[in-house]
Structures are given as structure tokens and as C-alpha cells.
Amino acid sequence: MLATGLLAGAFGYGAANVIPTFGAVALDVRLTFHTTMMTMNEPVMQSAMALAILATFGLAIAGRGLTRRLALGAGALALASLLITVFGNIPLHAHFRKWATGPVPDGYAEIFQRWELYHTLRTFTALAAFILIVTVAVVAGPSARRAAPAQGGAVMT
Numbered sequence: 001m002l003a004t005g006l007l008a009g010a011f012g013y014g015a016a017n018v019i020p021t022f023g024a025v026a027l028d029v030r031l032t033f034h035t036t037m038m039t040m041n042e043p044v045m046q047s048a049m050a051l052a053i054l055a056t057f058g059l060a061i062a063g064r065g066l067t068r069r070l071a072l073g074a075g076a077l078a079l080a081s082l083l084i085t086v087f088g089n090i091p092l093h094a095h096f097r098k099w100a101t102g103p104v105p106d107g108y109a110e111i112f113q114r115w116e117l118y119h120t121l122r123t124f125t126a127l128a129a130f131i132l133i134v135t136v137a138v139v140a141g142p143s144a145r146r147a148a149p150a151q152g153g154a155v156m157t
Contacts, residue, residue, distance in 0.1 A: 001133050003052040004074060007081065008130040010048060011123040019116055027108075031100040038093050049085065052078040052129065059136070067140040070132045077129035081122040088118030 018037075022030045056075035060068050092115045099108065 001130075001137055003048070003055040004078060004126070004130040004133045007045075007048045007052045007078065008123070008126040010045060011081070011119070011126045015120060015123045019119065022112075027104060031096060031104075034096050035093075035100045038096070042090070042093075045085070046082070049078060049082040052126070053082065056129065056133065059133075063136075063140075065140070067136050070136045070140065074129040074132035074136075077125045077132065080125040081129070084118050084122040084125065089115055089122070092118075 022034065025033070053075055056071050056078055060071035060075055063071050092111060095108075095111055096115075099105075
């Protein structure tokens with residue numbers, strides 16, 4: 001739960017706070033901040049995505065029934081966040097780095113919008129993964145198993 005929660009929270013913070021701030025500052029400030037932030041964020045966020053993927057698929061391997069299905073779904077969504085990042089956001093970072101040191105071409109706003117769309121998509125996939133893991137904890141977690149009758153009608157403790 002921690003891995004998917006951290007991933008969803010980090011992406012959510014970016015969507016709720018960083019992206020609107022990008023739109024409120026001058027272009028040169030955005031490019032300087034964005035390229036500096038990418039340098040710091042890329043290894044941290046890629047590690048967070050990898051941890052979320054490993055944790056959710058690990059739970060799927062260890063789990064059974066509903067737990068397994070929910071964890072598989074969460075793992076697929078966490079993997080989708082990584083794939084969106086690797087094939088969507090990261091290639092656009094090359095443009096931002098180039099623009100930070102040279103002229104910004106006409107039509108740059110469309111590339112920023114595409115990056116923001118990819119960020120929104122990976123935020124939703126990370127949030128959905130977190131929701132599925134919370135569902136595992138609430139619906140299919142240990143307390144749900146304890147309340148289920150065991151063989152012979154006894155309640156497991």
C-alpha cells in the first residue's frame with residue numbers, strides 16, 4: 001500500500017501543484033525549473049514506479065482469489081504509469097532540455113500540453129493502482145479473512 005500510495009501522491013502533487021505553477025511563471029522559469037526537477041525526479045520516480053510494480057505483482061503471486069485479481073490489476077496499472085512515463089513524458093524532456101539552453105520553437109505550448117496529458121494519464125493509473133491496493137486491504141485483507149467462517153463453521157482468529 002505504501003509504494004502505490006507514494007507513487008499516486010507524488011504524481012497527484014505534480015498534477016495539483018506543479019503543473020498549475022508552470023502555467024503561472026515565465027517560460028524561462030518553467031524551463032529552468034522543469035529541467036532541474038527532471039534531473040532530481042527521474043531516478044526517484046522511476047524507483048518508486050519499480051517498487052510499486054514489484055510490490056503489487058509480489059502481492060498477486062502471494063495472494064489468492066480476489067486479492068490476486070486486485071493486485072494484478074494494481075500491478076498492471078503501476079506498469080502502465082511506468083510505460084506512459086518512459087514512452088510519453090521522458091522523450092519530451094529532451095525538448096525541454098534543448099529549449100532551456102536555446103531558442104524555443106513555435107508550437108512549444110502543444111508539446112507542453114502533450115507532456116501534461118501524459119502526466120495526467122500516469123497520475124490516474126497510479127491513483128487507480130492505489131485504490132485497488134486499498135481495496136485489497138479493506139475488502140480482502142486479514143480482518144475479512146478472520147471474519148469468514150472456517151471449515152466446520154468455526155470463525156478463524
